[in-house]
Amino acid sequence: MVKKYNKNTSVILPENIASKILLIRGKKVMLDRDLAELYGVKAIALRQQVKRNPLRFPEDFLMQLSSDETARLLSQNVIPSKRSLGGFLPYAFTEQGVAMLSSVLNSENAVEVNIQIMRTFTKIREMLSSNQEIIDKINRMERKYDQQFRVVFEAIRHLIEPSKTPGKQIGFKT
Numbered sequence: 174m175v176k177k178y179n180k181n182t183s184v185i186l187p188e189n190i191a192s193k194i195l196l197i198r199g200k201k202v203m204l205d206r207d208l209a210e211l212y213g214v215k216a217i218a219l220r221q222q223v224k225r226n227p228l229r230f231p232e233d234f235l236m237q238l239s240s241d242e243t244a245r246l247l248s249q250n251v252i253p254s255k256r257s258l259g260g261f262l263p264y265a266f267t268e269q270g271v272a273m274l275s276s277v278l279n280s281e282n283a284v285e286v287n288i289q290i291m292r293t294f295t296k297i298r299e300m301l302s303s304n305q306e307i308i309d310k311i312n313r314m315e316r317k318y319d320q321q322f323r324v325v326f327e328a329i330r331h332l333i334e335p336s337k338t339p340g341k342q343i344g345f346k347t
Contacts, residue, residue, distance in 0.1 A: 190293040195251065195265070197242060201297065202265035203290070204251075206258070211286050212278055220264060222277040229277060234270035238263050268294045307333060 193207040209216040223230055238246070243262055246252045252263070266274065268291070275287040311329055
């Protein structure tokens with residue numbers, strides 16, 4: 174008997190997935206070790222499948238982190254310790270790379286987890302889009318009203334715009 178996927182069945186909480194999505198090199202990605210944990214496989218097995226199917230993972234689907242990037246993730250406690258990497262520099266999968274993983278990790282669990290991950294990426298995209306819509310509305314309102322509301326608009330903009338901290342920022346906050 175084949176078990177059908179029920180869209181109401183929550184395999185993994187979206188918050189758990191969203192917390193594993195990082196911003197690296199300007200792209201939203203997930204690390205191989207986090208994906209392996211979600212899929213219920215060992216990270217080395219996941220990396221093996223990727224190496225066996227190199228044509229499925231072009232550079233816009235998959236990137237291997239540099240030593241510096243890995244060190245930054247370690248210093249930010251994204252990766253608990255260098256030992257947890259098993260002696261490898263981690264792979265980071267873009268949304269398309271994560272989708273491609275379901276074709277090389279051929280299990281029912283991989284399909285269900287992949288569906289949850291794709292839904293989470295979509296929700297994040299929607300949240301970012303709605304934030305931009307709010308900024309656009311404020312800009313239109315600001316042009317429409319006179320200077321007496323300028324302070325109010327500046328305060329609102331300050332609250333919704335991301336902070337501009339110096340240095341490279343790695344990670345994705347929900």
